[in-house]
Amino acid sequence: MKTNKYALKRNLVAFSFVVPCLVGFAAFYMLPTIRGLWYSFTDWDLFNKARFIGVQNYTKLFRDKDFWTAMKVTVLYVLLNIPAQTLLAVLIALIMNKATRHGFMRGILLTPWIMSNVVVGLLWLWMLDSSVGIVNVLLRRMGTDGINFLTSTKAALPSIAMINIWRHMGYTGLLVFAGLQSVPKEIEEAAVIDGAGPVRKLVSVVLPYIRPVMAFVVITTVIGSFQIYDTIAVTTKGGPVTATYVIYLFIYKNGFESYKMGYSSAAAMVLFAILVCISAVQMKIMKGSESN
Amino acid sequence: MSKQLNRNGVSPALRAVITAGIIILVVATLFPFYWVVRTSLTPNSRIYVDAGRLLPPSPTFMNYPRVLGLVDAATSVALGGTGQSVNFLVNLKNSLIISVCVTFFSTLFSAMAAYAFSRLHFPGRDQIFYLILAAMMVPGVVMMIPNFVFVRQLGLLNTYAGVMAPCLIMTPYAVFFLRQFFLGINKEIEEAAYLDGAGQYQTFFTIILPLMQTALVTLAVTTFINTWNDYMWPLIVGKKEEIRTLTVALGVFRSQTPQGQPDWSGLTAGTVLAIIPALAIYGVFGKKIVNSVQFSGFR
Numbered sequence: 011m012k013t014n015k016y017a018l019k020r021n022l023v024a025f026s027f028v029v030p031c032l033v034g035f036a037a038f039y040m041l042p043t044i045r046g047l048w049y050s051f052t053d054w055d056l057f058n059k060a061r062f063i064g065v066q067n068y069t070k071l072f073r074d075k076d077f078w079t080a081m082k083v084t085v086l087y088v089l090l091n092i093p094a095q096t097l098l099a100v101l102i103a104l105i106m107n108k109a110t111r112h113g114f115m116r117g118i119l120l121t122p123w124i125m126s127n128v129v130v131g132l133l134w135l136w137m138l139d140s141s142v143g144i145v146n147v148l149l150r151r152m153g154t155d156g157i158n159f160l161t162s163t164k165a166a167l168p169s170i171a172m173i174n175i176w177r178h179m180g181y182t183g184l185l186v187f188a189g190l191q192s193v194p195k196e197i198e199e200a201a202v203i204d205g206a207g208p209v210r211k212l213v214s215v216v217l218p219y220i221r222p223v224m225a226f227v228v229i230t231t232v233i234g235s236f237q238i239y240d241t242i243a244v245t246t247k248g249g250p251v252t253a254t255y256v257i258y259l260f261i262y263k264n265g266f267e268s269y270k271m272g273y274s275s276a277a278a279m280v281l282f283a284i285l286v287c288i289s290a291v292q293m294k295i296m297k298g299s300e301s302n
Numbered sequence: 303m304s305k306q307l308n309r310n311g312v313s314p315a316l317r318a319v320i321t322a323g324i325i326i327l328v329v330a331t332l333f334p335f336y337w338v339v340r341t342s343l344t345p346n347s348r349i350y351v352d353a354g355r356l357l358p359p360s361p362t363f364m365n366y367p368r369v370l371g372l373v374d375a376a377t378s379v380a381l382g383g384t385g386q387s388v389n390f391l392v393n394l395k396n397s398l399i400i401s402v403c404v405t406f407f408s409t410l411f412s413a414m415a416a417y418a419f420s421r422l423h424f425p426g427r428d429q430i431f432y433l434i435l436a437a438m439m440v441p442g443v444v445m446m447i448p449n450f451v452f453v454r455q456l457g458l459l460n461t462y463a464g465v466m467a468p469c470l471i472m473t474p475y476a477v478f479f480l481r482q483f484f485l486g487i488n489k490e491i492e493e494a495a496y497l498d499g500a501g502q503y504q505t506f507f508t509i510i511l512p513l514m515q516t517a518l519v520t521l522a523v524t525t526f527i528n529t530w531n532d533y534m535w536p537l538i539v540g541k542k543e544e545i546r547t548l549t550v551a552l553g554v555f556r557s558q559t560p561q562g563q564p565d566w567s568g569l570t571a572g573t574v575l576a577i578i579p580a581l582a583i584y585g586v587f588g589k590k591i592v593n594s595v596q597f598s599g600f601r
Contacts, residue, residue: 023502024422028430031415034471039437042448049447056451105323108316117588118328120595121335124584125577126531128549132556132573133334136341136566144337147354180331181595188596237441240533244553258443265447266538278444285441 049275056269067276077277079252080260083167087256088235090171095182095231096224098175102183104212107190116187119180127177127240134173135160135245166246166253173241178234182227189223190216222296229292233285257281335577342366342571349566365571370394390572392544393551396462398579400536400547401529404466409522412472413514416480417506421492431481438474442534450538460542467539469529476521483517484510520590527580548576 050067054060071077102119109115122130137143138159146156159169193216201215217224239258242248248255257277265274341349342365343358352359368378371389378388418424419431449468458464487510495505511518536547546554552572556564584591 020502021424024418024424027414027418027422027502027506028424030411031472031477032430034411035434035437035474037452038449038468038471039440039445039474040433042445042452043437043440045448045451046444101323102327105320105327108320109324115324115328116592119331120588120592121581121584122331124527124580124591126533126549126580128531128533128552129573129576129580132552132569133338135556136570137334137337139566141563142350142353142566144354151354176330176334184592184595233441237443243533244556247557261443262534266450271447271451275444275447278441278447282441282444286439289439 046275046278049272050279051276052272054271056271060272063272067273068280070273071276071280076255077260080255080257083252083255084236084238084257087167087171087238087254088232090168091174091235092228092231094171095175095178096228098179099182099186099227100217102179103186103190106183106187116180116184119183121180122177123181125177128244130173130177131241131244134169134176138169160246161250163250163253166250170238170241170246170254173245174235174238178231182231185223185227186220189220192223193219225292225295229288232288236281236285236288338570338573338577341566342574344567346565346567350563365567366575369568369571369575388551388555388568388572389543390548390551390575393546393548394575396540396545397530397548400462400465401526403462404469404529405522405526407470408472408476408525409518412476412521413480413511413518414506415472416477417484417510419477420481420484421487421510422502431477434474434477438478446535446538449535453539459539460545461540462545465536465540465545465547468535469525473525476525479521480514480517483514487513516590519587520594523583523587523590524594526583530580548572552576 049060051062051064052060053063053066106115125133137145140146140156140158140161143159145159149156157165159165197215197219198211201211206215237258238256239262242254242256242259246254248259261274261277261281264270264277340356340358343361343363344352345360345362345364348359367373369388370391372391419427445468453459453464453467456464456467458467463470491509491513492505495509500508531549532547533549533553536545537550537553540546540550552569555572556569
């Protein structure tokens, strides 16, 4: 009896450690996720009473041209971003791996990643300005016409991708570098003895060995790229026309400019579903590499 | 040891390529920062004439007092401002208050929870932890609208509390991150404390927390930087001028630009103000941040 009471007291004290955390979690993570799902089935507009309308938001969404534009632009952005960034990350990691003072280099290359997207966006807004930006000043000095990086429909999205690659290359490079450090020397040496050149060694020995890290890098980059917003909000604002109109802008505009909370929530849920699928693929790749 | 391997394993040609690669990467990383500082020291009247000059033409510090709201409107226009009101000093203060509070409370409460999830026992412990872990998958935008509505219902729109609310007590990542470290604590340390008659709270605050200093500082630094950099949430909750954080104010300053060219020297001066605190923290805790990035690659 006495020990029971003692155990109960211990349980209560232990539980009191998590009470603040649970309150925060319930209020700002669990409740909003459930509420968001509920809103997506209503016609709520922030001012009038919400009415349950079944899956109407979703069916409307799939017939909404704006939504498909935003989806297309987002996917295009992801496709522009991923190959370039992954390749650059591997390259940076290889250089770090051979550099004698890689500590110093890691420190410098990570700096852009510490800065906010707003700061990075403004930095490049200025660098890439059509008339006085230094990049165009230099391009014109070299005898070209210069490029309207952020103000032409063709160049805007690739420019945004470039800006984000600049911000993230040190970070992803560092992740791959951490993976490279875990490759046992014997494996590399064995490949060399077997007559593999440096490229062959990289492609068929080193990269497969660090597959989990590579999967992590690619998937986090994909998930992050789907959620791009800040950079575009301070530079192109979705334009010119719809050249950089990504899904986050669609959700933001419908929610906080048109107050279509239900509709906007439905779009957020669709994005959520897409990201869950991508994460599922990640798990599968990670699992596959464990059994090898 | 590794130095020797490098020297022996790399041919001179490859060495040259690597050195060139390093130089290109470092210049590409640092030049935009230099260029924004250079522009912030340039008077607005010289922006267009000397657009390509490497050093700031007729350098001046006046852009800083101008965007910090330390000079009156007429002087500001005379200095090249567009006449829009900027008061980054207030925004700087807001960003500091919000970031410091969020960092302190979320680190404290997340540490308490992480300790309980790794070390203490109570019914439902692991189920609750997995629920929190699952929440890491939910993208921010899903919770943004309901959180906005909730904060509005609480009457906290345009208050510090409203801007801080979602991350003030905990983030799933913080709990996950710290739990990994608490799992590694030697059980005997706690048992010795209990034998000495210390309670769970006393053990946690006087023995466990000091032991976990490195992990706590790493988390605090990342939390501070994330809060400092946040844009979308403070944008929708803290629209009012007195509550705006520096990132939000920079966005507003940029979009209020009258037709034509923005006030580049003002904008770049503001950008530098936003860079300095993040850079200062990075300068002091850089190594911890680099290590935590490597940690995230192995989780």
